[in-house]
Amino acid sequence: MKKKNKRLITILIFMTFFAFGSVILLFNLRENLIFFYSPTEVFEKQIETTQMIRVGGMVKNESLAKKIKTIEGRQLEEISFVITDFENELVISYIGILPDLFKEGQGVVVEGFLKNVGKFEAKTVLAKHDENYMPPEIKDIKSIKDNKI
Amino acid sequence: MIFNLANPLRFQRLTEKIEPITLNIAIILLLVGLFFCFFGSPPDYLQGETVRIMYIHVPCAWFSLMIYSIIAICSIFSIVFKHTLADLISRSCAPIGACFTLATLLSGSIWGKPTWGTWWVWDARLTSELVLLVIYLGLIIINNAYEDKSKADRYSSILAIIGIINLPIIKWSVDWWSTLHQPASISKFSSPSIDPSMLLPLFIMTFSFFFFFISILLVRVRGEIIQRKIEVIRFNRMV
Amino acid sequence: MVLEIISVYFRRNKRLIFYNFNLKLAKSQIIILIGENGVGKSSLFDLSVGILKPEKGVIKINEIPINEIDQKKKDLFTYLPHKDSLKEYLTVEENLFNWLELVDIKIRKEKLLNTLKFFKLNNLKNNLIGNLSQGQRKKVSLTKLLLSKCNLWILDEPFNGLDIDSINKTKKMICNHKENGGSVLLASHINLNIEGSKRIFIKSPKLKISNKIASFDTWENIK
Amino acid sequence: MVLEIISVYFRRNKRLIFYNFNLKLAKSQIIILIGENGVGKSSLFDLSVGILKPEKGVIKINEIPINEIDQKKKDLFTYLPHKDSLKEYLTVEENLFNWLELVDIKIRKEKLLNTLKFFKLNNLKNNLIGNLSQGQRKKVSLTKLLLSKCNLWILDEPFNGLDIDSINKTKKMICNHKENGGSVLLASHINLNIEGSKRIFIKSPKLKISNKIASFDTWENIK
């Protein structure tokens, strides 16, 4: 009987430990496990320019622009666009091939270096898409509806 | 009542009856499902044809989690009640689960290339899924490394129970932290954000996989039971 | 009763070892277990100290079931299993001091030296255990009995590897312990003449392999 | 002479073990070494097989000094030391096969099984050594004797941990070997009645501590 009580107490202590640990983790983990920052966070954090980071957000509508640049004698197409979290915006410049799913109004994650305030030089561009799946026809109907409203 | 059914011998007899039925269902569903996957469903408005990978990826991902949950529940059972059938089931489940996890990872990477633009990133969901695979591998290794099967069962149960921590992380990592992987489309509280025309093949495939899983599991468990029987007879043969 | 083993059922490695086994050890009694190799003597000791758990049945020490004993077990019995848990790279003295500290016995160095004299180990006290002969090593672990204050001694083949002189000394030690009200449970293959000791022959249970062998979970199907 | 130990001087760990020790083992002879624990029986065996080197003196097997033997020693003797060199994670069968290969004996599986029957180990053949009882384990290493084809057996306490039945079997085995012209050198603390065996009592050499103790390098100063 007594021994059983002892075990019960140990298990209870263990449970509290576990709960305590989980609470600590849940409150502190967000920062560390995050895959990318939003533009707002980038502005708040004051990240050094030598630091490779990832920034994610929506590609702002009608912000995509391309221009030809000459680097080391080769003609390369520099792509620039703006990503936004609807509070802050960040201008991204990128040389390379965009993923197929890259579209204005869609999510994107870019990886690279912060050049100066509001400017970002991307090394990689990853498309991030949302959880909606539908056939094109329905999409059209939906967007028509949205437009009406 | 449950323990009555859980008698290995009775279980074996039951499985002999069930197994052909489940296998047939699985095959029929698979054929129908494959038709719907490739011909009977529309392309996505954004991804186009690549969306069809979903019909493999998502069921595999669900089963990788579900099978682990089964193993975990059986492990708790085997630790608390020391029931042999629970051991047999978790032992038989581990390789199947590992296969599903591997399939998830592979199909995910294959899908990731056209959609995200990369095979692999270290975001929370993908990493934790990879950890799941490693845990599965650990379970398999333990199950085979010890000569003494009952010891192996005990140890792998312990490992499986520790590994439970990983499950909620896989499941909700997309909600807790910002990840590249998309948040839940179907398994969420509001209505699914996938069009019904795409949901249909997904569900057919899911059920097909489910029945496949059940029939493979039954075969494996039966094999295990027979093996143990042989062992008992071998060990108890008198001089 | 100092030790009671009541209708114990036990399997090891799927092999049947004990089928409804009973044993009682009273105060001031010596029980010598005798049996074939592999019949389960050492397993019985492990069961009695609670390292192994029987599948059925109860084991009581001082009338308390072993798995409900609350106080430290080290005050109840001294068990010398086959593996003597001596560290080869520590000296005799260090090993014994380590053990003494574990079982909460405080002793002065001179006392220990005196005790070591019983088995003529006193001038080996600074030798590493790894450099002792088999018999000397066995004597070191038997010295633990001289130091312990427990009532119940459980000894697994304590005479193995000892020379005749030391066997007699050990016998005397055991008899003394009995005289002082202690109880001893030991296994031995050597024909011992310890007065007042009770010998118990253990036989391995015969088993009928029924057709129902498959349901190996229940005892009913085994016998 | 099968084994000859001629005026051997040996110290171990700075302790004097043998001072001018002599021993002769003829063909068809059994010698049982008896002596206190730590007197040096096991050391003598190690000396005879050439693992330890005497400081002075010669050891000959079949008239050849041990350190000049050219052919493989495994054909000359079978030595069962205290540590039985069985791997705990291998089965009985695997362990024996490993040993057989080392000593260059080719045997069919059925033959091995038959041999295992002698000690009733046949249904343990697939058990891991680590899961055997002490006595069973000892029997496994004794089975090596049944398989070996050597003339000279050197056995360090072969009866330790065996039950009475097996002790008798082992005795018979040793007698048989002698009958067939083999020689056996063994150490045992158990009082054995093996006919035609010679017992040798080993005593530890007394040492006179002279004033010149400092120069303990020369044997002359010790005694």
Place this chain on the structure above:
Amino acid sequence: MGKYKVKLDFFKLVKREIRIMLKNFSIIYSFSTFFVIASLIFVFSVNDISYVKIFYKSIVWIVLIFSIMLVSENFLNEDFNDGSLKELQFLGFSEESIMVSKSIAMWVMIMIPMLFLVPLVFVFFQITLYELINLVINLFLATPSLTLISILSSLFSVQLKRNKIIQFVIILPFFVPMIIFTTSTGTLFESYNLNENQFLILIGIFFITLPVCLMAGRLIMKEINK
């Protein structure tokens, strides 16, 4: 009084472990050498020191983990083989206290050489003092969990004599989160202020690993003598 006794018992075990450890000096030795050599390998293999500087944390951690595993192997195996583990159990020490005492002893044994090794890291990787302090605090907070996990893992493999590597396979996935938290943040914000957030995470991890490892260890230890 009961509590007082439990405490005493516990210290006794720790003392025993440390006493035995200190005799078996080769463990500390092999730990330190492995650590130094492994770090050296990194430094030498990359001719550009600036790269090494970026990764010094990962390097230190990985090397640490490996060496901890090397040591823990030793710790439990021996006790199992010579019957000491069994003795501790039948003397009535609870499995939890055995686990904890072993990991405390191991922790001490690892921290002592670490004190000498950390300045070495300082010189090797040419990091700043702040980074060093950060690293030391991190080590201090993370090693308890690491030792617990590694002791648990060697418990798993104690009966598998030759297949020692199995323990890594079993347990490395549990190290993975530790490593992510201890190393990756550092590379994300290489700021000059101490990173309390990270410390809190390590403490949180410790509070989770402690009960989990103890419970699992208890279960395994109960099984080990069967």
Place this chain on the structure above:
Amino acid sequence: MGKYKVKLDFFKLVKREIRIMLKNFSIIYSFSTFFVIASLIFVFSVNDISYVKIFYKSIVWIVLIFSIMLVSENFLNEDFNDGSLKELQFLGFSEESIMVSKSIAMWVMIMIPMLFLVPLVFVFFQITLYELINLVINLFLATPSLTLISILSSLFSVQLKRNKIIQFVIILPFFVPMIIFTTSTGTLFESYNLNENQFLILIGIFFITLPVCLMAGRLIMKEINK
């Protein structure tokens, strides 16, 4: 004829070692998994595959050394503890052949999984084919010396436990030159042609370690049973 017999004996020993090793086949399996996970740890901690690429050699080497150390410890300690080493000696196998057979067995045990792992390295770290071939040849040439050295060092540690005569034998540092040669040269001249110079150095090292290790091993083994 005598020579022929010696050869046979020697193969027998190697076979014995490998058989014992392979008994638990999962060791190869675990080894491979271990390798993968250990590399993954690097990836985890560095968070960026392009950086990990810089270190692929160091990673491979560290994992290799670590596993060799782990395995060799086992290889000798166990044989010593259960008396097998003594048995081999009194059966008349020469100390050299014991050493060499053990290291060959170990080498095989390490090389077999390596063969499967090397393509993985190729994919994992995205190295070029030339680098890969270079790495493989390096591994091939360096591991014999490594296994010899590690077996010698575990012989020392066995001896150390028995009598504390040789307290501070520094054997592991012998690894260092090996590593420096194998890892640093590769990155110093990251050329696309195979690096014969380096290979020659490795072969040279092997011809030095072989006699040194065998002689030292013989001496220690003679001493070990005293």
